[in-house]
Amino acid sequence: MRNFPAPRLARIILTAALTGYLSVTIINLVGTEPRPPQLLASLGCLGLIFLLQLRHSGSGARRAPVRQRALTLSAQALLTYLPITVFQSQWGAMAGFLAGSLLLLLPSRWAWPAYGAVGLTMLIPPTLEGRSVQETVYLCQSTLLTGLVVYGLSRMAELVQALHETRGQLAGMAVTKERLRFARDLHDLLGYSLSAITLKSELIHRLIPAHPKRAMDEVREVLTISRQSLADVRSVSSGLRHMSLEQELGSAQSLLQAADVDVRVDIRLGKLDQQVDSMLAAVLREAVTNLLRHSRAGSCRMEAVEEAGWVRLSVVNDGVDPAYRDASPDSGSGLGNLRARLRTASGRLTVSRGPADTFRLTAEAPAQPRQGLAAPRRGQRSAQDPAA
Incomplete structure (x- = not known):
């Protein structure tokens, strides 16, 4: 970008390029030793052509109304060809400006033929003057x-302006993307942690009268979760957060058992890519x-299995209220965030309801996404989010 x-x-x-071409024409005209009125008139025409060319080379000239473009092109054509009757070949350089303007303002199917026609008309003045074939050509x-140079430099200026504006837009998008990452990570981390703290606090409240010793144990666990949440928030702000799926499975099992949920865990994992490991751990947190x-x-029932280079995380639970619908504005944002994350690693997330009010969430991703594994060929389940 700096170049x-x-x-x-x-x-x-x-x-500067337009001024250079203009100065060459002025030098040629002075060499013909015109009378003062002719010289003044020619300088006036050159000034008007220069202003018209600057207008035609502007970034918004092509988007101007058709009538306006036709008017300015006609004016430039008159200022180009009328002085040729007086100055002949010495005025021919200005035809290059007209050729460039035609390329800039006309549709391509008309621009290039018109550009060629302007070039061919410049064979006439030197022929009438009896100049050599070399001078005519x-x-x-x-x-x-000259037309190509005018067209190329004008387009370059327009593209540089567009590039400059795009760079600013990309910078803004990068800031927005980082904000979204921060918000998504906070949702994934704190949603789970705050749910765990709330659940254990309710358990402590019930245990204090009859089981104070066990209540103290639960308080220590709440403190551990709180400290881990603080560390997670700090890691999110630095963008260096990493979670382990196996550790999260153990934490989720302990949490659900504290909520009197019968938990069965099946773990058959090898070495996972760090990105995939963190994403599936985030999926598990959202599921719990x-x-x-x-x-x-x-x-x-929680299952984490690696098969044929793919990792599948499945969470199945009962007790889903079939009439439940979450009407809050942020409903479903967690699963939406996770789907977006898994897509970056060529994975996918599916959720579905089964018989007896059961709910299944399945996340699949390549264990090593850099290897570019093809997606499994088995039929993909519906990805519609149920209200769960």
């Missing part, structure tokens, strides 16, 4: 070359959070 000229510099280069060629918030589960 591209700034928009202002691009416009300066364009203006040179005037035609220089006209076409939803289970505690939206169901009266009596049993839960």
